[in-house]
Amino acid sequence: MDEEDFSASSSKQYYPYYPHPQPHPSATGTTTTTPTSIHHAFETSEFSTFSPARDLTFDFSGKWATDILLETATAIADRNSGRFQQLMWMLNELSSPYGDTDQKLGSYFLQALFNRMTDSGERCYRTLASVSEKTCSFETTRKMVLKFQEVSPWTTFGHVACNGAIMEAFEGESKLHIIDISSTYCTQWPTLLESLATRTDETPHLKLTTIVATKNGGAPGSITSGTAASVQDIMKEIGNRMEKFARLMGVPFKFNVIHHGGDLCELDLSKLDIKEDEALAINCVGTLHSIRAVDNRRDMMISNFKKLQPRIITVVEEEADLDVGVDGMEFVKGFQECLRWFRVYFEALDESFARTSNERLMLERAAGRA
Amino acid sequence: TTSVAAAAVSSIPRQNLENRCINLERNELSDWVEQVTKKLIDDLPAQNTDTDDHHSRTLQAPADIPMLCEDSFPPSLLGDFRPRKTVTSSDFDELQWSNVNGGNDRGLSRLDEQGLSLITLLLECAVAISIDNLGEAHRMLLELTQMASPYALSCAERVVAYFAKAMSSRVINSWLGICSPLINYKTVHCAFQAFNNVSPFIKFAHFTSNQAILEAFHRRDRVHIIDLDIMQGLQWPALFHILATRMEGPPHVTMTGMGSSMELLTETGKQLSNFAKRLGMSFEFHPIAKKFGEIDITMVRLRRGETLAIHWLQHSLYDATGPDWKTMRLMEQLGPRILTLVEQDLSHGGSFLDRFVGSLHYYSTMFDSLGAYLAADDPNRHHIEHCLLYREINNILAIGGPARSGEDKMKQWRSELAARNSFVQVPMSSNSMAQAQLILNMFPPAHGYRLVQGDGTLRLGWKDTSLFTASAWTSHISR
Numbered sequence: 001m002d003e004e005d006f007s008a009s010s011s012k013q014y015y016p017y018y019p020h021p022q023p024h025p026s027a028t029g030t031t032t033t034t035p036t037s038i039h040h041a042f043e044t045s046e047f048s049t050f051s052p053a054r055d056l057t058f059d060f061s062g063k064w065a066t067d068i069l070l071e072t073a074t075a076i077a078d079r080n081s082g083r084f085q086q087l088m089w090m091l092n093e094l095s096s097p098y099g100d101t102d103q104k105l106g107s108y109f110l111q112a113l114f115n116r117m118t119d120s121g122e123r124c125y126r127t128l129a130s131v132s133e134k135t136c137s138f139e140t141t142r143k144m145v146l147k148f149q150e151v152s153p154w155t156t157f158g159h160v161a162c163n164g165a166i167m168e169a170f171e172g173e174s175k176l177h178i179i180d181i182s183s184t185y186c187t188q189w190p191t192l193l194e195s196l197a198t199r200t201d202e203t204p205h206l207k208l209t210t211i212v213a214t215k216n217g218g219a220p221g222s223i224t225s226g227t228a229a230s231v232q233d234i235m236k237e238i239g240n241r242m243e244k245f246a247r248l249m250g251v252p253f254k255f256n257v258i259h260h261g262g263d264l265c266e267l268d269l270s271k272l273d274i275k276e277d278e279a280l281a282i283n284c285v286g287t288l289h290s291i292r293a294v295d296n297r298r299d300m301m302i303s304n305f306k307k308l309q310p311r312i313i314t315v316v317e318e319e320a321d322l323d324v325g326v327d328g329m330e331f332v333k334g335f336q337e338c339l340r341w342f343r344v345y346f347e348a349l350d351e352s353f354a355r356t357s358n359e360r361l362m363l364e365r366a367a368g369r370a
Numbered sequence: 371t372t373s374v375a376a377a378a379v380s381s382i383p384r385q386n387l388e389n390r391c392i393n394l395e396r397n398e399l400s401d402w403v404e405q406v407t408k409k410l411i412d413d414l415p416a417q418n419t420d421t422d423d424h425h426s427r428t429l430q431a432p433a434d435i436p437m438l439c440e441d442s443f444p445p446s447l448l449g450d451f452r453p454r455k456t457v458t459s460s461d462f463d464e465l466q467w468s469n470v471n472g473g474n475d476r477g478l479s480r481l482d483e484q485g486l487s488l489i490t491l492l493l494e495c496a497v498a499i500s501i502d503n504l505g506e507a508h509r510m511l512l513e514l515t516q517m518a519s520p521y522a523l524s525c526a527e528r529v530v531a532y533f534a535k536a537m538s539s540r541v542i543n544s545w546l547g548i549c550s551p552l553i554n555y556k557t558v559h560c561a562f563q564a565f566n567n568v569s570p571f572i573k574f575a576h577f578t579s580n581q582a583i584l585e586a587f588h589r590r591d592r593v594h595i596i597d598l599d600i601m602q603g604l605q606w607p608a609l610f611h612i613l614a615t616r617m618e619g620p621p622h623v624t625m626t627g628m629g630s631s632m633e634l635l636t637e638t639g640k641q642l643s644n645f646a647k648r649l650g651m652s653f654e655f656h657p658i659a660k661k662f663g664e665i666d667i668t669m670v671r672l673r674r675g676e677t678l679a680i681h682w683l684q685h686s687l688y689d690a691t692g693p694d695w696k697t698m699r700l701m702e703q704l705g706p707r708i709l710t711l712v713e714q715d716l717s718h719g720g721s722f723l724d725r726f727v728g729s730l731h732y733y734s735t736m737f738d739s740l741g742a743y744l745a746a747d748d749p750n751r752h753h754i755e756h757c758l759l760y761r762e763i764n765n766i767l768a769i770g771g772p773a774r775s776g777e778d779k780m781k782q783w784r785s786e787l788a789a790r791n792s793f794v795q796v797p798m799s800s801n802s803m804a805q806a807q808l809i810l811n812m813f814p815p816a817h818g819y820r821l822v823q824g825d826g827t828l829r830l831g832w833k834d835t836s837l838f839t840a841s842a843w844t845s846h847i848s849r
Contacts, residue, residue, distance in 0.1 A: 135517050
């Protein structure tokens with residue numbers, strides 16, 4: 001990519017991109033304003049006559065989104081506002097949430113970066129989450145999750161592996177209790193219920209306690225990004241269906257839901273209603289990563305688990321550490337990891353779904369919020 | 371008396387309202403949009419506490435959009451259209467997942483309330499942008515972009531999705547202070563070709579223009595055609611064929627093709643040369659990778675004795691010609707025997723809100739026309755909507771406009787040409803009309819497309835809205 005001369009654009013006033021307003025050395029003769037409120041961030045800049053398109057020969061083939069996004073992250077870390085501007089402009093022109101994978105990545109990351117730079121991340125997240133909640137019903141969520149499982153092994157892979165391990169651990173037991181901390185709306189369990197029903201010996205009694213953590217920052221396609229009320233409704237419906245299904249299968253079944261606000265490590269174990277004679281399994285799909293790796297929280301969680309003395313603990317997690325550092329190189333590294341992860345996710349979705357799938361769009365939007 | 375009036379107002383028809391809404395079953399959301407936008411704009415000065423003079427300047431309902439309905443909505447009715455903050459799940463399910471038989475996608479069998487409330491929110495957002503309230507606009511856009519899907523069954527929702535995206539783009543480039551476009555011409559040309567295959571508008575433009583050019587070239591041996599934005603040159607093989615097989619034998623043809631990239635122009639030139647060779651017609655191609663309004667006359671290799679035709683198929687994908695006044699001046703200097711012009715019935719000038727309302731009407735109609743022909747999940751349709759129509763919407767809303775480019779665009783070229791002494795209109799002949807009719811017969815929902823001849827022009831539109839107008843002109847100083 002060509003290095004442009006930005007002197008034409010540097011004559012306009014810069015807006016508060018950074019929390020520390022320092023005039024950048026390469027921006028000659030500018031005044032930077034101190035950031036006071038988010039409102040200022042949305043003012044229109046005066047349009048420069050700078051026209052970057054003229055001399056730019058851009059290669060549209062290949063994975064351009066990754067290149068541009070990484071450069072943008074680096075520009076942020078280096079506080080190079082001129083470069084940042086140019087790159088954001090390119091992203092804005094090229095990306096679209098309705099195009100190919102690179103265009104989608106560009107679009108969602110552009111929004112995220114924009115929010116970061118205008119300090120409006122929290123507010124935007126809340127708006128997005130509340131809107132999506134209003135437009136999502138039990139039916140649409142169910143359709144999305146089931147379609148996803150139908151076209152892609154992304155979630156079912158973990159389910160099948162865990163169920164297998166759990167069945168083995170429960171061999172010969174007659175009273176079973178599963179503590180389920182997952183993001184997949186209990187879609188894992190019907191298959192397990194079937195296996196239990198077709199076991200050669202007497203069908204055991206199963207108690208399923210699902211813990212739903214209502215906290216921000218859920219993984220793609222997960223429960224945890226909703227608010228308490230909507231999740232409660234969904235879980236209630238799910239509970240009804242599970243109980244019906246179990247009756248059909250002839251498996252004695254009890255279903256409990258615990259809605260837990262706040263961090264998972266602070267879970268009150270006594271609420272779990274675990275009886276002495278029960279064989280216990282703990283199943284965690286896509287939820288443990290929400291416990292931040294600070295203050296010994298993860299240690300606490302593990303020791304909590306230990307106290308319960310389960311026969312088996314099954315964990316399914318994404319191969320990604322999406323913790324983005326605050327500044328500098330840490331930010332860039334974290335950003336890179338995010339990029340890698342979401343690219344993989346989007347590409348998988350693209351492969352599996354039809355071009356014009358609304359279900360896929362829902363999943364992408366959930367990822368966008370994340 | 372006031373209470374009587376109030377009673378009269380409130381008794382108006384929920385009925386009346388529903389009658390209008392039912393039209394939407396047949397995807398005529400464009401009509402509804404027109405009425406609502408006018409009402410919304412008229413409502414505005416009362417609502418806003420900000421600078422009133424600023425508003426009165428910008429908030430004139432565009433005069434050239436024909437009002438189909440004489441009644442005006444009382445404000446209370448419009449209130450019913452405020453976006454409902456909670457869309458109940460049953461409504462959404464019904465709308466989102468209703469069963470429609472594949473093939474003939476006639477939209478939804480019930481009121482498209484979701485679509486209507488989205489459009490209302492979209493309009494409010496446009497108003498926010500027009501008064502530079504970007505923060506508020508951004509918030510509304512977050513909602514819109516989560517709620518509207520471009521894969522929806524409803525054309526209204528699709529249009530909203532793309533318009534919302536264009537406005538988000540605008541918010542960001544306003545914040546950045548850069549508004550130049552960055553275009554992937556290959557993708558655009560590809561989508562253009564796809565559009566050409568499913569919709570008659572481009573062929574209409576090509577064939578009617580070709581006919582006018584053919585007539586102007588009658589008994590001329592040396593001809594020169596300047597195409598202001600040749601793209602892949604889809605238009606010309608048909609003309610070459612007729613020229614090559616005409617009674618008096620083929621002329622020597624020189625073509626000056628203009629466009630954005632020399633690479634693409636060279637490719638086009640090669641294709642056309644090969645074709646001409648196969649026809650046994652003598653042909654020369656001169657590519658100019660610049661905008662017509664940015665070159666001077668010396669760059670055009672016009673020879674003595676050549677009969678000149680200038681052809682311009684206007685589009686909104688990007689600025690193909692540069693400053694309008696320079697374009698006009700060069701045309702006058704060149705003095706062509708025929709100038710064929712195909713315009714979109716859409717104004718590129720005026721304030722943001724004017725352009726917004728105009729383009730919402732225009733593109734709603736476009737989307738309707740595609741929706742009548744192609745299924746909702748047709749990837750080809752998506753390709754066209756995303757890579758072509760959306761490109762135009764984005765260009766109009768996020769890039770264009772005098773405040774940004776610093777220049778004023780002419781509202782309508784044929785009016786400009788008519789007003790000047792340098793050009794005289796050449797009425798489109800009955801042969802051109804015949805050509806147009808033939809093309810329409812190639813496209814299935816022929817009943818939806820409307821061809822109108824009048825004022826010497828030919829207009830093609832969908833239902834009651836004209837979308838493209840073809841006209842021809844000759845220069846006073848032509849040879």
